Amino acid sequence: MKKLKIAVQKSGRLHDDSMAILKEVGISIDNGKEQLKAAAKNFPLEIFYLRNGDIPQYLKDGVVDVAIIGENVLIEKGEDIAIVEKLGFSSCKVSVAIPKSAKYNSAKDLEGKRIATSYPNTVNTFLAKNNIKAHLHIINGSVEIAPNIGLADAIVDIVSSGSTLFKNGLKEAEVILKSEAVLAVSPMISAEAKSILDKLHFRLKSVLRGRQSKYVLLNAPNNKIETIVSILPGMNSPTILPLAREGWSSLHSVINKNDFWEVIDELKQNGAEGILVCPIENMVL
Structure with missing residues (x-):
């Protein structure tokens, strides 16, 4: 097979x-x-x-x-x-980094400088886009040490938390690209x-x-449903079920996790109660 x-x-x-x-x-x-x-x-x-x-x-x-x-x-x-x-996942940046004491106003400050990197094609594309001429030193691994030993004036490397730059006396000057x-x-x-x-x-x-969504269940008075539906459009529209409590309904929907707190605040302001939020393992469309 x-x-x-x-x-x-x-x-x-x-x-x-x-x-x-x-x-x-x-x-x-x-x-x-x-x-x-x-x-x-x-x-x-x-x-x-x-x-x-x-x-x-x-x-x-x-x-x-x-x-x-x-x-x-x-x-x-x-x-x-x-x-x-x-x-x-595995997000990172490819960035220009320079010694903490150095000044950097724009990419033009790299003109004529020595740059150490493991990403020569990426750097050359960046330099060409900005019409800059610089000297590349191609290094595989431990790029951040290059300025300390006098090999380069700047580096271009992957940056995640920035702690490695800090430990080597460097600072992030410009992000060339973001990656995941x-x-x-x-x-x-x-x-x-x-x-x-x-x-x-x-x-x-x-x-x-x-991963990008949350499942939301809430109770709301029927006279507020139209307003709440406009806040919770869901995939097509929220599910609305009558409650035993007269004049109230239960609404079920999906919201984007990045909008989570803003949506919750707006729901509360418009009469929603008993808001329950659950993670979603998979969402099949």
């Missing part, structure tokens, strides 16, 4: 988040600690554990069909590879593998919708 071959990062935060979402979509993986390849027990899927920087080439060559990978890595090494879905984990597909994927990918993608979208 044909299996969909998917690459994930061998170790690190992206690995952990990738395995977590595969578990959420109901895929059980028999995985030994030192294995470089593992098969799912209940879905036609085979996982390859690879170095993050190598994954774009595996996609281009068709060695794997799809991958969960950082968008920043695709921009650097595989800009021609299609993204099927943005996954909303994405599901990327090989240009050489077969029709059979694409059919399996469609099933996986359907499950992923259901989980992602659930």
